[in-house]
Amino acid sequence: MEPVNIGQALASFDALWSPRILTTVNDYDVRVAKVRGEHLWHSHADTDEFFLVVDGELDIALRDRTVHLGQGDTFVVPRGVEHKPSSERGAHILMFEPSGTSTVGDHHEEVPDHVDATTGHALRRP
């Protein structure tokens, strides 16, 4: 097990809405992603989802409000809660969630071409 630097991990890929698995903790992933524009409405039936904004700004729309997150802000979307992340100007984010959790959840609208429906990609180590 070696340390992984978040900045270096983020510098190793360009794809948007396509998380990389930084490391695993028991049966959870720590993932990082670059985001810009709109994700899609979805929910995770069986798990909460943790977001940390490493830099930039992230909005998480819920059905009754939108949560605005800036650098250093953290937020947990509870299981079963529909949400739609978006970022007008772009953001780098870190997520904790159980390994195998899909980026588009268990219930979601049609997946647009720019969104990667994935359980996370391996990080290419420098």
Added chain:
Amino acid sequence: MEPVNIGQALASFDALWSPRILTTVNDYDVRVAKVRGEHLWHSHADTDEFFLVVDGELDIALRDRTVHLGQGDTFVVPRGVEHKPSSERGAHILMFEPSGTSTVGDHHEEVPDHVDATTGHALRRP
């Protein structure tokens, strides 16, 4: 559920080696701590432990080497592995581990006065 800013959370307490629970994700805690000086040798029999250095520098001594972590570095101590965190100049760290995990693990040397043996304290929200 409201957002929590890591910087504001860290500004809300001064105690060293005494983690605050930032939020929970399923049955896991996200904790933040201020550290300086030496923690103690310990291990967690049943869980990995994730560290992220928010700022400063953290050393994690293992029995066969010491891992040096700077800002943005992440490291996972695997379950059962003896480790001793320390920070000569101080650090702010974020941890991810199952709720109820003790800061001194299941096996540890004598707990010095400056180390808080705890499963994490509630964050006093501003």
